[in-house]
Amino acid sequence: MTSLRLDTLKPQAGSRRRKLRKGRGIAAGQGASCGFGMRGQKSRSGRPTRPGFEGGQMPLYRRIPKLKHFELVNTKEFTVLNVAKLAELKSGTTVTRDLLVKEGLLTNPKHPLKILGTGELNVKLTVQAAAFTASAREKIEAAGGSWEIVD
Incomplete structure (x- = not known):
């Protein structure tokens, strides 16, 4: 079995069809107007309309409410504060928010x-x-201390 490398990749046999060569004469099957008909908006070159266009009607993306995201309630x-900052304190100290403010942490x-x-x-x-x-x-706990949950 060969190794799977980028230079050995190819599609499975029969999975890809040849591209239609449009506008190359009657024998090609899609000559002259290339299957787009004679006239009209969809027969012109380039994309007929932009995505979401609904023929002048107010498109769906503009009709729906403008809800970008929902704030978490x-x-x-x-x-x-990280544990590393607490390592600067003296052993046996009871650490509270007020103490940390006083210490400048x-x-x-x-x-x-x-x-x-x-x-x-x-x-x-x-x-x-x-x-x-x-x-x-x-x-x-590994350092021999304890923790308490307070409001």
Whole structure:
């Protein structure tokens, strides 16, 4: 069996038909007007009408309501912080959103705090936040600390 390479690819036998050579005389079967008839919009060269054209009637894409996308209702937004940033804190600290603001690790704590699991943590901490990723929980526990969900 031959290997499959780009230079050996070809269509299956009988899967592709020869292109009709239009306008090449009566013997070709599609001579003169090439099967488009004598006159009219659809006999002219080029695309007869643009996609969606309905003969002057207001086309479907302009009749339907202009609904681009739907906003998600009541989305939960979080102020996020990676575990790597918590490694700068002293061992045994209880980490809250207010403490992180005081330490300068959070600058704009508009939303509830969520801890993400990027980076390494080797300090024992008690972390209080609104949400944690699974990897963040594992890393906090592996460092000997604990996590609590608070609102």
